[in-house]
Amino acid sequence: xxxxxxxxxASLESQQRNAVLRVIGDRGSGKTAYMAxxxxxxxxxxxxxxxxxxxxGEAGEELISKAQNILEQGLQLEPTDxxxxxxxxxxxxxxxxxxxxxxxQLVNLxxxxxxxxxxxxxxxxxxxxNPQLQEYLEDCSLATGIMFLADGSSxxxxxxxxxxxxxxLTLLDRTDLELDKRRIAFVxxxxxxxxxxxxxxxxxFLAEARFPQVHRKxxxxxxxxxxxxxxxxxxxxxxxxxxxxxxNVQLLKRDRGGVTAVIKEPKRWRPFGLVAxxxxxCTGDRHKELDKG
Ligand SMILES: Nc1nc2c(ncn2[C@@H]2O[C@H](COP(=O)(O)OP(=O)(O)OP(=O)(O)O)[C@@H](O)[C@H]2O)c(=O)[nH]1
Ligand SMILES: [Mg+2]
Numbered sequence: 001x002x003x004x005x006x007x008x009x010a011s012l013e014s015q016q017r018n019a020v021l022r023v024i025g026d027r028g029s030g031k032t033a034y035m036a037x038x039x040x041x042x043x044x045x046x047x048x049x050x051x052x053x054x055x056x057g058e059a060g061e062e063l064i065s066k067a068q069n070i071l072e073q074g075l076q077l078e079p080t081d082x083x084x085x086x087x088x089x090x091x092x093x094x095x096x097x098x099x100x101x102x103x104x105q106l107v108n109l110x111x112x113x114x115x116x117x118x119x120x121x122x123x124x125x126x127x128x129x130n131p132q133l134q135e136y137l138e139d140c141s142l143a144t145g146i147m148f149l150a151d152g153s154s155x156x157x158x159x160x161x162x163x164x165x166x167x168x169l170t171l172l173d174r175t176d177l178e179l180d181k182r183r184i185a186f187v188x189x190x191x192x193x194x195x196x197x198x199x200x201x202x203x204x205f206l207a208e209a210r211f212p213q214v215h216r217k218x219x220x221x222x223x224x225x226x227x228x229x230x231x232x233x234x235x236x237x238x239x240x241x242x243x244x245x246x247x248n249v250q251l252l253k254r255d256r257g258g259v260t261a262v263i264k265e266p267k268r269w270r271p272f273g274l275v276a277x278x279x280x281x282c283t284g285d286r287h288k289e290l291d292k293g
Contacts, residue, residue, distance in 0.1 A: 017282040018110045022140045025149035027118030030189035037236040040067030043270040049289045056093040072266045080117040109282045124164045141175035145183045145281030151258030152188035152196040155210040162213035182227035185277035192235040192247035203231035234273030
């Protein structure tokens, strides 16, 4: 009986994947929109491998209300405040459940994730001695997975991002995690933009073509055995229509830093590519179906 119980619990536990993530990236790279869209999970595609996304606790609820009261009203999110200390930054917890298929059980991805202000990223470049920044870095170095978001249309910032990343990785590598390896997902956001959309199924190619210096840094970091890197494409806003899809986006501005935009038709809002990087960060495996969007 006891043996049966042990096996049963083990097999249930094996379907629970937990990860502590940190989402980093420049101002306006789409970090908050990514998290809020994930929590809201609007107009779910019935054929998606994702069954549900459930926010846990107060911070999670707050994400949903951001999605409903801001994004879904066709409005823009506020830039995230640079809060005084890491303890004050919202720690969002989400439970993502993937459907059970023939031969596979239900999988729960439990993630907790902090959404930093993009200011953090420029401080890395220009204020390395800042104590608050040190605190952020220590916090990031405890995470199992780092999600590094970049607006796919901000290719002009490749050099800046590569320099920031260089500093980030050096500081990260100072902390030995009791993990085999750290994982970094480099996620290109806003990939409903036509020039990105056409190559959305070739994330590695897009990352290298648009951010060659960042790509080189990440590959080198992986090669020296510090951890593993994978590339992803996503859009928090998504497309409209199936046969001749167009971005579900009303562009407000486009410059070297990327695009500023709101959702064009909130009733038909369906993001893509949000869960694929999380699945990889949690398991170390790419999920073919999730990769399709
Ligand atoms: N086209 C498009 N625009 C997006 C997408 N996600 C976010 N945006 C827009 O990009 C801008 C910045 O989005 P945020 O989510 O606030 O960016 P952030 O990384 O949290 O920025 P900070 O909090 O300032 O660090 C806003 O104008 C968003 O509406 C997307 O998937 N597609
Ligand atoms: Mg933000």
